[in-house]
Amino acid sequence: MGHRLSVPRDQTCCGQPGYNGGHRQQARAVARSQLQLLADFDFVVVPSASCAGMFINHYPLLLADDPHWHEAALDLAGRTRELSQFLRQQQWQPQRRTSDPRRLAHHTSCASRRETRSHSDTRQLLLAAGYQVEEPANAEICCGFGGSFAAKFDRLSQRLGHQKLDACAALAAEAVVSADLGCLLHLESVAGGPRQLPVYHVAELLAPVSGGRRTP
Amino acid sequence: MNGSHSRDRILSRLRQAPSAASRAPANPLSPVHGDPTRFRQLARDNHIHCEHCDEVTQGLQRIRQWMQEQELPSAPVVSGPLLSDARAAGWEPGPLSDLRRPHSVWINQSWCAVADTGTLVVLSRPEAPGYANFLAEHHWLLLDAGRILATKNDVWAQWRVEHDDTLPPAVHIISGPSRTADIEQTLQLGAHGPRSLNLMLVGR
Amino acid sequence: MMRYQANAFKRQANKALQDTTLQQALDRAQTGFVARRAKALELVDDFEHLKQQARAAKERALSEAAYLLERFECQVTANGGRVHWALDGAELNRTVIDICRQAGGRRIIKGKSMVGEETGLNPALEAAGFELVETDLGEYIIQLAQEPPSHIIAPAIHKTRHQVADLFARHHRQPPRTGDSIANLVAEARQQLRAQFLSADVGIIGANLLVAETGSVVLVTNEGNGDLSANLPRTRIVVASIEKIVATLEDANAVLEVLGRSATGQAMTAYTSFYQGPVQDDAAGSPQSYHVVLLDNGRSDLLAGPYRDILRCIKCGACLNHCPVYSNVGGHAYGSVYPGPMGSVLEPLLHELASTRPLPNASSFCGRCEEVCPMGIPLPRLLRQLRDRQHEQQLEPQGWRRGLGIYGWLSRHPRCFRLTLKLLRGALWLVPPPFWGQGRRPLRPAGRGTFVEQWHRASRNER
Numbered sequence: 105m106g107h108r109l110s111v112p113r114d115q116t117c118c119g120q121p122g123y124n125g126g127h128r129q130q131a132r133a134v135a136r137s138q139l140q141l142l143a144d145f146d147f148v149v150v151p152s153a154s155c156a157g158m159f160i161n162h163y164p165l166l167l168a169d170d171p172h173w174h175e176a177a178l179d180l181a182g183r184t185r186e187l188s189q190f191l192r193q194q195q196w197q198p199q200r201r202t203s204d205p206r207r208l209a210h211h212t213s214c215a216s217r218r219e220t221r222s223h224s225d226t227r228q229l230l231l232a233a234g235y236q237v238e239e240p241a242n243a244e245i246c247c248g249f250g251g252s253f254a255a256k257f258d259r260l261s262q263r264l265g266h267q268k269l270d271a272c273a274a275l276a277a278e279a280v281v282s283a284d285l286g287c288l289l290h291l292e293s294v295a296g297g298p299r300q301l302p303v304y305h306v307a308e309l310l311a312p313v314s315g316g317r318r319t320p
Numbered sequence: 321m322n323g324s325h326s327r328d329r330i331l332s333r334l335r336q337a338p339s340a341a342s343r344a345p346a347n348p349l350s351p352v353h354g355d356p357t358r359f360r361q362l363a364r365d366n367h368i369h370c371e372h373c374d375e376v377t378q379g380l381q382r383i384r385q386w387m388q389e390q391e392l393p394s395a396p397v398v399s400g401p402l403l404s405d406a407r408a409a410g411w412e413p414g415p416l417s418d419l420r421r422p423h424s425v426w427i428n429q430s431w432c433a434v435a436d437t438g439t440l441v442v443l444s445r446p447e448a449p450g451y452a453n454f455l456a457e458h459h460w461l462l463l464d465a466g467r468i469l470a471t472k473n474d475v476w477a478q479w480r481v482e483h484d485d486t487l488p489p490a491v492h493i494i495s496g497p498s499r500t501a502d503i504e505q506t507l508q509l510g511a512h513g514p515r516s517l518n519l520m521l522v523g524r
Numbered sequence: 525m526m527r528y529q530a531n532a533f534k535r536q537a538n539k540a541l542q543d544t545t546l547q548q549a550l551d552r553a554q555t556g557f558v559a560r561r562a563k564a565l566e567l568v569d570d571f572e573h574l575k576q577q578a579r580a581a582k583e584r585a586l587s588e589a590a591y592l593l594e595r596f597e598c599q600v601t602a603n604g605g606r607v608h609w610a611l612d613g614a615e616l617n618r619t620v621i622d623i624c625r626q627a628g629g630r631r632i633i634k635g636k637s638m639v640g641e642e643t644g645l646n647p648a649l650e651a652a653g654f655e656l657v658e659t660d661l662g663e664y665i666i667q668l669a670q671e672p673p674s675h676i677i678a679p680a681i682h683k684t685r686h687q688v689a690d691l692f693a694r695h696h697r698q699p700p701r702t703g704d705s706i707a708n709l710v711a712e713a714r715q716q717l718r719a720q721f722l723s724a725d726v727g728i729i730g731a732n733l734l735v736a737e738t739g740s741v742v743l744v745t746n747e748g749n750g751d752l753s754a755n756l757p758r759t760r761i762v763v764a765s766i767e768k769i770v771a772t773l774e775d776a777n778a779v780l781e782v783l784g785r786s787a788t789g790q791a792m793t794a795y796t797s798f799y800q801g802p803v804q805d806d807a808a809g810s811p812q813s814y815h816v817v818l819l820d821n822g823r824s825d826l827l828a829g830p831y832r833d834i835l836r837c838i839k840c841g842a843c844l845n846h847c848p849v850y851s852n853v854g855g856h857a858y859g860s861v862y863p864g865p866m867g868s869v870l871e872p873l874l875h876e877l878a879s880t881r882p883l884p885n886a887s888s889f890c891g892r893c894e895e896v897c898p899m900g901i902p903l904p905r906l907l908r909q910l911r912d913r914q915h916e917q918q919l920e921p922q923g924w925r926r927g928l929g930i931y932g933w934l935s936r937h938p939r940c941f942r943l944t945l946k947l948l949r950g951a952l953w954l955v956p957p958p959f960w961g962q963g964r965r966p967l968r969p970a971g972r973g974t975f976v977e978q979w980h981r982a983s984r985n986e987r
């Protein structure tokens with residue numbers, strides 16, 4: 105697509121744990137360091153909707169009272185894309201159609217629905233690549249991850265995770281795909297037992313049809 | 321009791337908040353009429369039984385027939401302005417206290433209706449007390465077909481056209497018979513108030 | 525009386541997750557409410573527009589609340605009623621008790637009122653020797669069960685028909701019913717409550733809105749119990765919190781447009797009544813005595829601050845019905861009067877932060893509450909602000925505080941961050957269950973080294 109890609113070694117975290125955990129000052133400090141690090145790129149492509157949403161919607165709020173940093177935050181917000189969003193905007197095309205015959209359940213994360221509004225991009229990419237994707241029932245309901253929520257209210261979080269996987273299983277899906285790493289981490293960890301649904305990030309499924317690595 | 325002390329403290333705290341001088345938009349002046357077909361459709365969706373007649377006496381006769389069909393034996397209770405019509409229709413209406421009896425029927429006038437929501441507007445008046453609308457087991461309202469307004473806001477506009485700014489003690493906006501879904505989310509009509517709400521549209 | 529505590533949220537929630545009867549009831553409730561609201565919204569051309577109008581009406585009211593409340597008081601007085609002001613719950617209860625005593629009443633019927641729940645009005649009245657019956661069917665059921673409401677618009681949503689049938693059998697002195705059909709239960713309650721309506725001395729109702737221009741109290745119900753309570757007894761008392769005020773009848777309509785649709789999926793509920801003054805048309809000839817008691821209870825302090833948005837809440841319950849937490853644990857788990865997202869914001873503000881610690885944290889920030897809130901209240905943002913405050917007051921557990929502190933430090937020191945990740949990567953399977961709970965399988969990272977390491981190794985090789 106004619107872009108030069110860097111993965112800055114010094115990137116750490118978007119600061120969401122502190123931001124959602126009441127450590128506002130800490131989140132501001134982390135945000136400032138990420139803003140500096142990412143200042144010179146034309147696009148910042150984030151493979152997780154919740155982190156992308158943090159850049160796009162929450163940095164400007166977090167730094168609203170500091171004109172210099174607020175400006176920088178708005179600038180970053182304008183350059184940030186969730187991965188599927190970016191690929192669609194750049195008119196990504198698969199080099200071939202997938203030969204993977206599995207039925208996939210697309211878990212549209214809350215962040216990709218409500219923060220980056222890019223869940224339909226993910227779906228469109230997967231369809232273009234020839235995958236069989238479907239949204240499970242109650243797709244707009246949270247899978248129960250929510251960062252520290254998963255640790256603080258573990259049983260509740262797992263219950264929600266199981267409900268999500270049940271809905272995926274009801275589609276007779278053989279795997280789950282999502283554009284949000286947090287949800288995947290969580291769903292993978294509760295997907296044990298007889299169910300054993302493999303979970304994939306959308307990039308893992310697009311790579312093999314882009315002339316990259318083979319299907320995982 | 322230190323009521324006035326509390327009053328002053330609450331108001332002074334409220335005044336500490338910055339107040340934007342954003343005034344309400346001016347009240348709309350002329351009421352707009354609504355589409356009768358839409359009104360009837362939505363009223364039916366609200367579980368309101370609708371009938372039609374040319375004039376009040378004819379309507380009351382039809383209600384009388386309905387009561388026989390429903391096997392409701394006793395005389396209805398009728399609101400003041402309709403009394404002479406009721407007598408003309410061959411009834412001797414019962415006193416308001418009859419409403420406490422099982423199978424009671426209350427016949428009242430609706431002041432106007434709202435097409436937008438299939439809703440009837442009833443005023444509480446000395447000759448037609450508000451509680452009657454909730455106490456009766458079956459509720460009939462007569463509505464002048466020319467008084468179907470478009471929206472809820474037109475109700476207030478219509479009031480201002482016909483009266484001054486002072487509303488009657490109560491205005492009841494009624495959109496169907498009494499109902500509840502408090503047990504297992506299952507809809508049941510006739511929770512405390514009327515089991516049936518019936519509308520007689522009078523005139524064209 | 526069952527006792528629930530906000531600080532025991534987690535224990536109560538876990539218990540609720542195990543309660544199969546409750547889970548059935550919650551399932552049914554959630555699907556019902558969500559589907560009905562969705563259908564109601566489909567029928568309007570532009571719900572966003574209605575939302576904006578409702579929100580603007582409420583904003584207008586908040587921006588001149590003092591003026592409008594005075595105007596309201598003035599109108600009610602002119603119409604023959606009396607307005608009382610209560611700084612807190614205790615004052616509201618005292619005021620209501622005094623009015624009941626002056627009226628010489630003993631038997632009270634009550635329409636549903638969340639303000640009454642907030643101030644503990646029922647126990648206060650009972651302690652003062654009054655006989656009190658809740659007349660909303662749901663409230664009546666939980667009054668018999670001696671439980672608090674579990675939903676702000678459907679208080680007995682956690683009960684199944686069989687539980688209701690058992691309660692009725694225990695409390696109603698009448699021959700046993702034939703069958704537990706819901707219709708039979710509703711008919712039985714109707715019969716029981718009829719007698720109460722007709723013999724009560726005082727009627728207490730809540731209010732959905734107060735209209736300044738006309739001094740109207742707006743009451744929105746489906747059963748008609750509130751209107752019977754307002755109209756039949758010799759004395760009528762309305763209890764309402766001050767943020768219910770709106771400027772005009774049109775502004776009230778703007779709120780009504782979104783209230784019914786968001787709450788029960790109805791464009792209009794069966795009954796919406798505008799009460800201006802006392803009933804004048806009593807058969808006995810004497811006018812009814814009419815009182816409105818306005819409750820502040822900390823709300824006036826919220827107006828100028830960062831939580832002002834919550835004062836727009838119209839208690840429609842949509843945020844509860846769409847909340848994945850609420851719909852899995854139910855209202856009692858919150859251990860508070862107001863459950864769900866709106867409650868998790870309001871409760872810590874009405875009480876002190878320390879007694880409601882889990883509530884602002886009991887959210888995955890999925891954002892669905894904000895999405896469905898007809899008043900555009902940014903609930904996740906307000907919850908986040910409360911978490912900030914908990915942190916400032918050092919209310920979160922020490923372990924969390926320290927852990928997040930370390931993580932924050934690492935996030936600003938990339939070399940150490942990388943080193944820690946590398947170490948953690950090798951030790952992920954060791955993460956102990958209390959942290960990454962029982963019932964989860966350990967994480968198995970792919971490849972050799974962290975992603976950033978792998979990337980840089982690969983691009984070195986390519987070069």
Ligand code: SF4
Binds near residue numbers: 840842900
């Ligand atoms: S916060 Fe919004 S959705 Fe929740 S009850 Fe209040 S108005 Fe309704």
